[in-house]
Amino acid sequence: MTEAAQAGRPLRVAVAGTGSFGRNHLRVYSEMADQGVTLAAAIEPNAERAAEVAAKYGIPVFGSVDEALVADLKLDAASVAVPTVFHHAVASQLLSAGIDCLVEKPLAAKLVEADDLIAIAERHGRILQPGHLERFNPAVVTMEAAKKKPMFFEAHRLSIFTPRALDVDVVLDLMIHDLDVVLAFAASPVREVRAVGLPILSSKVDIANVRVEFESGCVANFTASRVSTERVRKLRYFEPRQYVSIDYARRDVLVIQVDEGFNLESAMAAGAAGGFQEGLPGLSFSKPAVAPGEPLRLELEAFVQAVRSRQQPRVTARQGREALALALEIQHQMEAHAERAGLSALTQ
Numbered sequence: 001m002t003e004a005a006q007a008g009r010p011l012r013v014a015v016a017g018t019g020s021f022g023r024n025h026l027r028v029y030s031e032m033a034d035q036g037v038t039l040a041a042a043i044e045p046n047a048e049r050a051a052e053v054a055a056k057y058g059i060p061v062f063g064s065v066d067e068a069l070v071a072d073l074k075l076d077a078a079s080v081a082v083p084t085v086f087h088h089a090v091a092s093q094l095l096s097a098g099i100d101c102l103v104e105k106p107l108a109a110k111l112v113e114a115d116d117l118i119a120i121a122e123r124h125g126r127i128l129q130p131g132h133l134e135r136f137n138p139a140v141v142t143m144e145a146a147k148k149k150p151m152f153f154e155a156h157r158l159s160i161f162t163p164r165a166l167d168v169d170v171v172l173d174l175m176i177h178d179l180d181v182v183l184a185f186a187a188s189p190v191r192e193v194r195a196v197g198l199p200i201l202s203s204k205v206d207i208a209n210v211r212v213e214f215e216s217g218c219v220a221n222f223t224a225s226r227v228s229t230e231r232v233r234k235l236r237y238f239e240p241r242q243y244v245s246i247d248y249a250r251r252d253v254l255v256i257q258v259d260e261g262f263n264l265e266s267a268m269a270a271g272a273a274g275g276f277q278e279g280l281p282g283l284s285f286s287k288p289a290v291a292p293g294e295p296l297r298l299e300l301e302a303f304v305q306a307v308r309s310r311q312q313p314r315v316t317a318r319q320g321r322e323a324l325a326l327a328l329e330i331q332h333q334m335e336a337h338a339e340r341a342g343l344s345a346l347t348q
Contacts, residue, residue, distance in 0.1 A: 130320025
């Protein structure tokens with residue numbers, strides 16, 4: 001048990017990094033008083049942003065982790081939402097100080113940093129949870145429990161360009177969400193990766209297409225772009241006699257089931273002139289019930305529960321490392337492709 005749980009007092013949490021996503025963590029924590037959570041502090045080096053957060057939430061805001069630790073706030077846990085390149089530096093300090101951490105995705109910028117964070121957490125008996133938000137999306141939770149044997153995935157994650165998260169490429173910024181979900185669903189080691197990516201507006205890869213083959217024979221295609229004219233968040237996968245479409249943004253699911261003995265010619269002859277879209281005899285369309293809920297709130301509630309129970313979180317640090325390892329291999333393959341195609345100068 002944590003000291004807070006033993007003493008029966010609320011968990012005291014902080015948020016390190018109050019940019020676009022850190023502010024969402026602040027908002028959700030501030031709404032969790034009924035669950036015994038107290039938003040106790042924030043860490044933000046930008047003076048203007050720090051002043052805004054202090055005024056809005058009535059909490060102390062420190063310019064660095066060192067300042068927050070010196071203040072002895074008796075923190076139990078913290079969200080780390082600083083830029084990826086600072087994840088290791090910030091989280092390692094907090095973990096070493098005995099503070100459980102949720103670290104926004106990706107867990108770190110390098111595998112050696114991820115390994116070090118895992119080692120520090122284990123050495124100090126701390127909870128370390130990577131912020132893979134889509135694993136808490138109610139639609140994903142519903143189908144993860146119902147999946148059978150997925151053999152082919154198509155993931156599309158497209159965003160309109162914004163100046164946020166430009167310290168990393170589109171793989172670590174956007175695609176890693178889908179990498180994590182597919183790794184969990186496929187439950188098989190990666191056999192081969194092929195990838196192509198190009199910078200468009202930033203100095204890093206802004207659009208990427210990836211093909212991953214798993215040892216099980218499962219294949220996954222990923223497309224991610226942060227220079228799209230539309231916003232798309234979808235995952236589709238095929239199992240024997242079943243097709244599943246998950247819309248992350250709408251948090252809903254469509255399942256098409258092919259009945260045993262289905263015969264296309266017989267179905268068409270039965271009068272389904274409208275074809276597939278209108279439905280064919282032997283095909284069943286359904287929308288499984290999906291419990292409502294904001295993914296971030298569900299994620300932070302799970303983190304708080306892990307802190308209280310001292311049990312491994314639903315998404316473990318080692319799963320975060322696995323997603324990071326795949327993302328870094330994709331980067332390596334994109335660089336190799338750029339070299340072969342004579343595009344190296346564009347991807348520097």
